Amino acid sequence: xxxxxxxxxxxxxxxxxxxxxxxxxxxxxxxxxxxxxxxxxxxxxxxxxxxxxxxxxxxxxxxxxxxxxxxxxxxxxxxxxxxxxxxxxxxxxxxxxxxxxxxxxxxxxx
Amino acid sequence: xxxxxxxxxxxxxxxxxxxxxxxxxxxxxxxxxxxxxxxxxxxxxxxxxxxxxxxxxxxxxxxxxxxxxxxxxxxxxxxxxxxxxxxxxxxxxxxxxxxxxxxxxxxxxxxxxxxxxxxxxxxxxxxxxxxxxxxxxxxxxxxxxxxxxxxxxxxxxxxxxxxxxxxxxxxxxxxxxxxxxxxxxxxxxxxxxxxxxxxxxxxxxxxxxxxxxxxxxxxxxxxxxxxxxxxxxxxxxxxxxxxxxxxxxxxxxxxxxxxxxxxxxxxxxxxxxxxxxxxxxxxxxxxxxxxxxxxxxxxxxxxxxxxxxxxxxxxxxxxxxxxxxxxxxxxxxxxxxxxxxxxxxxxxxxxxxxxxxxxxxxxxxxxxxxxxxxxxxxxxxxxx
Numbered sequence: 481x482x483x484x485x486x487x488x489x490x491x492x493x494x495x496x497x498x499x500x501x502x503x504x505x506x507x508x509x510x511x512x513x514x515x516x517x518x519x520x521x522x523x524x525x526x527x528x529x530x531x532x533x534x535x536x537x538x539x540x541x542x543x544x545x546x547x548x549x550x551x552x553x554x555x556x557x558x559x560x561x562x563x564x565x566x567x568x569x570x571x572x573x574x575x576x577x578x579x580x581x582x583x584x585x586x587x588x589x590x
Numbered sequence: 591x592x593x594x595x596x597x598x599x600x601x602x603x604x605x606x607x608x609x610x611x612x613x614x615x616x617x618x619x620x621x622x623x624x625x626x627x628x629x630x631x632x633x634x635x636x637x638x639x640x641x642x643x644x645x646x647x648x649x650x651x652x653x654x655x656x657x658x659x660x661x662x663x664x665x666x667x668x669x670x671x672x673x674x675x676x677x678x679x680x681x682x683x684x685x686x687x688x689x690x691x692x693x694x695x696x697x698x699x700x701x702x703x704x705x706x707x708x709x710x711x712x713x714x715x716x717x718x719x720x721x722x723x724x725x726x727x728x729x730x731x732x733x734x735x736x737x738x739x740x741x742x743x744x745x746x747x748x749x750x751x752x753x754x755x756x757x758x759x760x761x762x763x764x765x766x767x768x769x770x771x772x773x774x775x776x777x778x779x780x781x782x783x784x785x786x787x788x789x790x791x792x793x794x795x796x797x798x799x800x801x802x803x804x805x806x807x808x809x810x811x812x813x814x815x816x817x818x819x820x821x822x823x824x825x826x827x828x829x830x831x832x833x834x835x836x837x838x839x840x841x842x843x844x845x846x847x848x849x850x851x852x853x854x855x856x857x858x859x860x861x862x863x864x865x866x867x868x869x870x871x872x873x874x875x876x877x878x879x880x881x882x883x884x885x886x887x888x889x890x891x892x893x894x895x896x897x898x899x900x901x902x903x904x905x906x907x908x909x910x911x912x913x914x915x916x917x918x919x920x921x922x923x924x925x926x927x928x929x930x931x932x933x934x935x936x937x938x939x940x941x942x943x944x945x946x947x948x949x950x951x952x953x954x955x956x957x958x959x960x961x962x963x964x965x966x967x968x969x970x971x972x973x974x
Contacts, residue, residue, distance in 0.1 A: 536695045
């Protein structure tokens with residue numbers, strides 16, 4: 481019966497871990513709501529923010545709730561934009577290896 | 591006790607085919623990791639968006655022309671403010687800036703200089719010309735800190751120097767990653783926007799239950815306007831994440847299909863050895879119910895272990911390690927993309943659905959062929 485005992489012990493341990501994770505998630509979400517959410521909501525209220533800064537690639541992804549609904553094709557929030565092109569072409573952009581620092585006259589070096 | 595003995599036998603049977611069992615366990619676990627990651631991440635982001643944006647403007651009034659968003663006259667704010675139930679109508683100035691140096695898009699937002707200080711801002715909000723506050727993403731990509739200078743190219747194609755007075759803290763990255771905030775007047779000059787125009791109007795309504803009525807009145811007073819209520823705004827986020835979740839699930843459906851083919855192959859192709867085993871068990875006196883229980887344990891042993899392991903891994907990937915695999919897919923073309931560390935909002939209904947949709951088909955695919963073999967004559971089964 482050794483295999484049975486080992487299996488049941490491992491499964492019980494994993495199940496307890498899962499319950500623990502779900503309990504931690506519940507507690508963390510409650511803590512976030514109590515401690516961090518008011519400051520975030522203050523930011524939203526003061527700056528009149530309407531959207532999450534998740535995708536800054538296009539108007540309709542940066543501000544999906546504010547985008548104009550009527551522009552044909554790409555600007556429709558429900559249109560599958562960048563697909564399949566986005567799935568086949570990897571996004572590339574300039575990656576500067578050096579930076580240029582500009583200082584006003586009379587300012588010391590940093 | 592009898593059931594435990596059958597489980598012991600089932601485990602011994604699985605361990606007699608260690609490579610096959612390990613392969614199934616790995617594939618099964620990976621599939622659950624992928625599906626659970628998508629479900630956990632999209633649900634957490636959706637809930638976070640709804641919670642964060644609940645204090646956004648009650649009503650935003652845009653102007654449309656020729657089917658596109660158009661700048662709204664500042665005078666329209668007075669028309670809207672005169673509607674009964676409206677407590678304030680404030681012109682907003684905001685827009686986008688493409689930074690050719692980094693290839694990133696920034697969102698430039700005008701603020702009233704009299705705004706209070708913000709808890710999530712290291713430094714202060716900009717007060718005058720030549721000042722700005724920026725998101726952590728902009729600070730990182732332009733390698734600037736508080737009191738450093740940031741050079742942007744304005745509408746006249748002339749470099750404008752802004753001193754960074756504050757950087758939004760990392761906790762607010764989901765809201766401020768690409769944000770660049772400056773007072774209204776300098777922002778208008780930067781965009782070359784006339785003083786009598788604004789991007790849109792943010793409207794406050796005294797009684798929240800009257801927002802829809804006010805929106806209708808705004809539409810009547812300004813026929814070329816498009817009022818967007820907070821309810822619509824939050825509904826957009828439900829739709830966006832459901833769509834994205836659905837799209838990703840469609841992509842991962844191929845993985846699910848491959849798993850189903852494997853399970854079906856296992857279901858229909860009971861090996862000769864397995865058939866012989868069932869025949870011998872029946873011949874030595876096992877009931878059909880015992881054989882079915884044995885096969886159910888075999889399926890359940892693998893699927894339960896795979897589900898628990900896979901879900902725990904997905905949970906860690908999403909909430910502790912910032913969804914490293916899925917983040918690359920979600921990032922898309924965005925140069926600035928906030929680190930994904932969503933607040934762990936978990937929907938128990940989704941967990942139960944995932945468990946049901948993955949465990950039950952696998953156990954069924956194990957039990958059904960065994961049932962067919964177990965109900966035939968042992969002598970016939972062993973001779974096949």
